Amino acid sequence: MNIIILSRGPNLYSTKSLCAAAKRKGHQVKVVDHTGCNLFMEKGKLEISYKGEYLREVDAIIPRIGSSVTFQGAAVIQHFELMKVFTVARSYALLQARDKLRCLQKLASYGIDVPRSVFIGQGQDIEELINEVGGFPVIIKITESTHGAGVLLADTYSSASGIIEALHRLKEKVMLQEFVEEAAGTDLRVLVVAGQVVAAMKREAMEGEFRSNLHRGAQAKIEEITAREKELAVKACRIMGLDVAGVDLLRSSRGPLVLEVNASPGLEGIETTTGVDVAGKIIDFIERKKQ
Ligand SMILES: Nc1ncnc2c1ncn2[C@@H]1O[C@H](COP(=O)(O)OP(=O)(O)O)[C@@H](O)[C@H]1O
Ligand SMILES: [Mg+2]
Numbered sequence: 001m002n003i004i005i006l007s008r009g010p011n012l013y014s015t016k017s018l019c020a021a022a023k024r025k026g027h028q029v030k031v032v033d034h035t036g037c038n039l040f041m042e043k044g045k046l047e048i049s050y051k052g053e054y055l056r057e058v059d060a061i062i063p064r065i066g067s068s069v070t071f072q073g074a075a076v077i078q079h080f081e082l083m084k085v086f087t088v089a090r091s092y093a094l095l096q097a098r099d100k101l102r103c104l105q106k107l108a109s110y111g112i113d114v115p116r117s118v119f120i121g122q123g124q125d126i127e128e129l130i131n132e133v134g135g136f137p138v139i140i141k142i143t144e145s146t147h148g149a150g151v152l153l154a155d156t157y158s159s160a161s162g163i164i165e166a167l168h169r170l171k172e173k174v175m176l177q178e179f180v181e182e183a184a185g186t187d188l189r190v191l192v193v194a195g196q197v198v199a200a201m202k203r204e205a206m207e208g209e210f211r212s213n214l215h216r217g218a219q220a221k222i223e224e225i226t227a228r229e230k231e232l233a234v235k236a237c238r239i240m241g242l243d244v245a246g247v248d249l250l251r252s253s254r255g256p257l258v259l260e261v262n263a264s265p266g267l268e269g270i271e272t273t274t275g276v277d278v279a280g281k282i283i284d285f286i287e288r289k290k291q
Contacts, residue, residue, distance in 0.1 A: 002060075003028065006033075007064040008035060008066060012064075018062055025280070034077075036050055037049070037079075039075065059085070059086065060290060061086070061088070063089045065077075065094060070094065086290060088285070089244065093240055099143050100145065103260060107258055112239065117175050126164060133176050136155055136160075138154055138176055139176070140163050142172045144172075151211055183252060185205030185210045188223060188248070190225060192244070192246075196234070201221060202223035203218045222273055246265025
């Protein structure tokens, strides 16, 4: 098969791992920077060019879209979709997963357990909203946060209102969320490929930090997860329309909660921690789809 990996970083671990897995399984693979793609449209005909060449006879694409270029990434994926090229992540699913508000709206409406959350309207009494999601300390979250960079914890009304005011002034979309204290700075990252859990790890935040992102220095360990956790992760992916995703779960006193579903999950942490060839499983999935 001819596989294209949409990625801005040919030297990133995930891109290299996918390239290696595709080659090992006998496929042609090319890394294309989606921000450099030209998208042509005319009656009944779509084309994509990249570095002076048309991208034709492509069997499948594997999008690895960074959060700063979601719009361009989704546009390129949609172009491929309309050209009948199989994509591991559909454009609508990527856009929906990227926005924590849209993601939680969808999951909650399908009966998935999520932390109690509220998207704040203009000029609202935030004290009342904070009480509704469980009081202090409260999580304040930018809906497009990644790597934990837009997730804060506020202990008092004055800090919460100051943070929210500042974020609103910066035109950020802000959510309040119940702080799941009993998770104690840990979460689970569950990798799902084609409706199956293929790998799982537990991430533990650094001392004095509640965010367990590996980018914030958290430690990862291989972890056995329960049947209920597996089922929840698989269901969340199905609802979000994602065949490949990294689901973040928090272990709360009322059971596992889905925090978010990542449409371009990093492979380095999960592959090196668990020893599972996740990239290989993604290529196997494409092979099954293209049979
Ligand atoms: N409601 C919450 N309760 C407890 N911890 C949380 C909560 N929300 C986020 N965290 C911690 O912060 C980390 C980052 O939050 P997340 O919503 O995944 O944002 P990002 O997309 O920036 O990673 C999580 O992995 C988790 O450790
Ligand atoms: Mg996260």
